[in-house]
Amino acid sequence: MSTRWLPRSMASRLYLIMLAGLMLAQGLSLALLLYERTASATTMMYNTVEHDVGTSVAVLDRLPAQERPRWLARLQRDNYDYVLGAGQPGTPLLAKRSREVVRRIAKEVGPDYHVRGEAIPGDAHRYQVHFTLHDGSPLTLDVTPQIMPIAKWLPFVLALEVLLLLLCTWLAVRLATRPLTRLANAVETMEPTADGPRMSEEGPVEVAQAAVAFNTMQERIRRHLKERLHILASISHDLQTPITRMRLRAEALDESESRQKILGDLHAMEHLVREGVAYARTAHGGAETPVRMEVGAFLESLVFDYQDIGKPASLVTTIHGAALVRQQALRRVLGNLIDNAIKYGGAAEVSAWRDEQGALCIAVSDRGPGIPAEELEQVLQPFYRLEASRNRDTGGAGLGLAIAAQLARAMGGHLTLANRDGGGLIATLALP
Amino acid sequence: MQHTDHILVVDDDREIRTGVVDYLRKNGLRADAAVDGRDMLAQLDTSAFDLIVLDIMMPGDDGLVLCRTLRGGKHRAIPIVLLTARDDETDRIIGLEMGADDYVVKPFSPRELLARIKAVIRRTRMLPPNLRITESTPMLAFGRWRLDTTARHLLDENDTIVPLSGAEFRLLRVFLDHPQRVLSRDQLLNLTQGRDAELFDRSIDLLVSRLRTRLEDTAKDQSYIKTVRSEGYVFSMSVSVHGNDA
Numbered sequence: 207m208s209t210r211w212l213p214r215s216m217a218s219r220l221y222l223i224m225l226a227g228l229m230l231a232q233g234l235s236l237a238l239l240l241y242e243r244t245a246s247a248t249t250m251m252y253n254t255v256e257h258d259v260g261t262s263v264a265v266l267d268r269l270p271a272q273e274r275p276r277w278l279a280r281l282q283r284d285n286y287d288y289v290l291g292a293g294q295p296g297t298p299l300l301a302k303r304s305r306e307v308v309r310r311i312a313k314e315v316g317p318d319y320h321v322r323g324e325a326i327p328g329d330a331h332r333y334q335v336h337f338t339l340h341d342g343s344p345l346t347l348d349v350t351p352q353i354m355p356i357a358k359w360l361p362f363v364l365a366l367e368v369l370l371l372l373l374c375t376w377l378a379v380r381l382a383t384r385p386l387t388r389l390a391n392a393v394e395t396m397e398p399t400a401d402g403p404r405m406s407e408e409g410p411v412e413v414a415q416a417a418v419a420f421n422t423m424q425e426r427i428r429r430h431l432k433e434r435l436h437i438l439a440s441i442s443h444d445l446q447t448p449i450t451r452m453r454l455r456a457e458a459l460d461e462s463e464s465r466q467k468i469l470g471d472l473h474a475m476e477h478l479v480r481e482g483v484a485y486a487r488t489a490h491g492g493a494e495t496p497v498r499m500e501v502g503a504f505l506e507s508l509v510f511d512y513q514d515i516g517k518p519a520s521l522v523t524t525i526h527g528a529a530l531v532r533q534q535a536l537r538r539v540l541g542n543l544i545d546n547a548i549k550y551g552g553a554a555e556v557s558a559w560r561d562e563q564g565a566l567c568i569a570v571s572d573r574g575p576g577i578p579a580e581e582l583e584q585v586l587q588p589f590y591r592l593e594a595s596r597n598r599d600t601g602g603a604g605l606g607l608a609i610a611a612q613l614a615r616a617m618g619g620h621l622t623l624a625n626r627d628g629g630g631l632i633a634t635l636a637l638p
Numbered sequence: 639m640q641h642t643d644h645i646l647v648v649d650d651d652r653e654i655r656t657g658v659v660d661y662l663r664k665n666g667l668r669a670d671a672a673v674d675g676r677d678m679l680a681q682l683d684t685s686a687f688d689l690i691v692l693d694i695m696m697p698g699d700d701g702l703v704l705c706r707t708l709r710g711g712k713h714r715a716i717p718i719v720l721l722t723a724r725d726d727e728t729d730r731i732i733g734l735e736m737g738a739d740d741y742v743v744k745p746f747s748p749r750e751l752l753a754r755i756k757a758v759i760r761r762t763r764m765l766p767p768n769l770r771i772t773e774s775t776p777m778l779a780f781g782r783w784r785l786d787t788t789a790r791h792l793l794d795e796n797d798t799i800v801p802l803s804g805a806e807f808r809l810l811r812v813f814l815d816h817p818q819r820v821l822s823r824d825q826l827l828n829l830t831q832g833r834d835a836e837l838f839d840r841s842i843d844l845l846v847s848r849l850r851t852r853l854e855d856t857a858k859d860q861s862y863i864k865t866v867r868s869e870g871y872v873f874s875m876s877v878s879v880h881g882n883d884a
Contacts, residue, residue: 446723447651449745454657457748458664476745499799503852510803510848528798 217383224375232367248303255286255307259335259347260314262288267319267339286349293334293346296324304333307349311335385413389420396424435486442482449475481605484538485588488613494532501558501566502526504533508540509556518553519544525558529566531637535613539621540568542606543633547572551630561636565619571632576625585623586611610635643759644668644686648678648704649693649721658691661748662755675699675707682713689759691751693721694733702736709737717762719754721746734788764815764829777880778814780873781862783853784880785814792852805830806852809845813863813873822870846871 212219262281266274266288278288299305308323315321319337326332335347392405404424405417453472459465502524512519540556547554551572558568577585577592584590588608607623610633614621619637626632645662647669649655655671662669670685672678674696681687690708694701701720708714720733720741733741739758742751777793778785784793790807792800802810808830812821821829823842830845846863849855855862864874 443723446744447654451651451653451657453745454654454661454748457661458657472745473747479745480743497799498797499801500794504799504801506848506852507801507803507806510805514803514805528796533799533801 216386217379220379220382221375224378225371228371228375232371256310256314258283259311263315263319263337263345266345271341271343285351286347289346289348290343291346292344293336293348294326296334297327299323299325299333301325308335385409385416389416392420431489435489438482439486442479442486445475445479449479481609485605485609485612488538488609488616494535496530496532498528499531499533501529505556505558505568508537512544517548519548520555522555523557523559525560532617535617539610539613539635540570542610543570546606547574547631550574566637567634569632569634571626571630573630576629576631577623579625582623586621642666642668643688645689645691645755646670646672646678646681646687647691648672650674650696658748658751662752665752675704678704687716689755690716690718691721691755692718695723702732705733705736705738717758719758731788761829778877779880780814780875780877785810787811800852802852805845806849809849814877817873817875817877820866820869820872826870
């Protein structure tokens with residue numbers, strides 16, 4: 207790409223473009239101004255110098271030789287003065303402008319004076335014009351052309367202008383890019399299931415329009431999700447009563463193989479319904495107020511509850527001290543992870559630590575078959591099932607991990623799955 | 639003659655009502671059904687019940703309202719097991735705060751319901767009469783701790799929650815309900831067994847030691863739970879009942 211040399215951020219690009227443009231324009235007008243000045247100065251000099259020199263030479267020519275020195279000071283100008291004598295030895299005059307001046311002077315004073323121009327070696331601009339007066343004495347005009355000096359305050363004004371330009375550009379760029387950054391942040395932090403903050407719909411028209419559009423979209427997504435969850439919750443909820451009835455009916459049947467099968471299916475349905483309700487509910491998981499809780503005791507009690515009903519769960523490493531947590535959400539997340547570990551890995555190992563940033567990390571690991579690397583992300587989606595080993599026969603609605611991931615997000619943390627060295631799965635919940 | 643527990647099942651769904659009643663009868667209990675709150679109150683006036691199974695989701699007065707009505711009236715001593723469609727901690731806590739003794743989530747297995755019914759009856763029967771009625775479930779305070787009997791966790795003096803496992807909670811509850819009384823391992827086992835799971839005698843010792851750790855009641859000066867050689871354990875600290883104001 208040809209834009210590789212451009213800075214990455216839009217603000218700097220805009221800044222660069224605007225600044226470059228403004229500086230260029232400024233530079234151009236300054237150059238134009240200087241050129242104008244020089245041109246007019248030159249023209250003025252061309253037009254006046256020959257008459258002035260002609261007059262001066264005529265005056266000096268007519269004065270008696272002893273009076274001439276007194277007049278030299280009066281005839282002297284900024285750019286040139288007169289010297290009585292032959293002047294310095296020189297080289298032929300090459301500069302076009304100087305030759306033009308000499309030519310005009312020669313034309314003005316006439317051929318009687320034997321006008322001849324010579325450059326002074328070692329000085330680029332200086333030159334001398336030699337005359338021979340009527341009494342035979344030589345006269346030299348020493349010319350030191352100078353451009354009119356630039357005012358002392360000009361550099362300061364220029365610097366001030368540049369500074370002003372910098373400031374204005376910066377303001378303009380900020381005005382243009384700030385709303386973009388805000389929009390990006392809003393999109394980033396948008397929580398479609400919770401009532402996230404709306405973007406402020408103020409500012410310039412375009413910005414306000416974008417904000418309104420964003421808010422509308424957010425609202426639409428939220429409504430859509432709500433509706434979906436509502437459907438899931440309603441179906442799950444309304445199934446509870448019929449399933450309970452069927453269960454009671456099945457229990458009333460005489461012992462038989464088909465009764466066992468019906469009970470088994472009902473159990474699976476029950477599980478699905480319970481998880482469906484739980485998933486729909488945990489989507490609004492932000493509601494629970496965090497409490498101060500002793501984390502070590504919490505993890506022990508959790509693991510003991512499993513041990514007490516004869517399930518293989520253990521606490522490997524733990525931490526102590528209180529933390530501000532959403533207790534029920536945390537219990538559900540870890541419960542789901544431990545259930546999974548036991549179901550697929552045979553046993554669950556729980557460990558807890560604090561990472562470098564001080565975030566509370568709790569991991570549940572097993573020595574089961576693990577999950578293929580390419581599916582580690584997908585299993586966190588609702589109703590996602592692994593093709594290979596975790597089919598419907600092993601039970602589970604495919605919502606356990608989705609619920610856990612969703613609650614982890616609602617708690618402001620995140621859940622990551624990874625395969626362990628030596629086989630098995632490790633699910634790590636990190637809470638800031 | 640041995641007393642047969644008499645259960646009243648209140649549910650607006652006919653099939654669930656009769657199904658539960660049939661199941662309970664089949665399992666050796668006496669059971670009757672009521673279709674709504676009014677029916678329930680009428681039946682309570684005419685015969686004696688040992689426990690009420692109450693559905694929360696009912697037209698008219700729902701289970702939570704009825705629960706509170708019962709707790710405020712003359713039938714306040716009858717234990718209640720709620721049937722709820724919502725598996726949620728807050729609903730459970732509301733139910734228990736309304737004075738229910740336990741709850742079962744729909745869809746439930748009748749077996750589970752039966753186990754809960756038996757556990758609740760056993761527990762209430764063992765309680766001293768003054769603690770039998772729990773109007774708004776209290777905080778039990780002892781030493782530097784408070785036990786929140788609704789949320790089933792401990793609170794220390796800084797209001798930090800110290801969670802308990804189910805078994806730890808049940809054991810502590812038994813101790814707090816019977817302070818300064820020596821309880822044998824058998825008694826403790828009997829009182830703490832909510833379910834029909836078989837635990838060994840030794841497991842009570844294990845539970846007590848866990849509970850001591852939890853209470854920071856360490857080896858030398860066991861100020862909370864004292865071992866009584868060859869008899870069992872005694873909770874040696876006085877227990878006071880607080881409101882739910884924390």
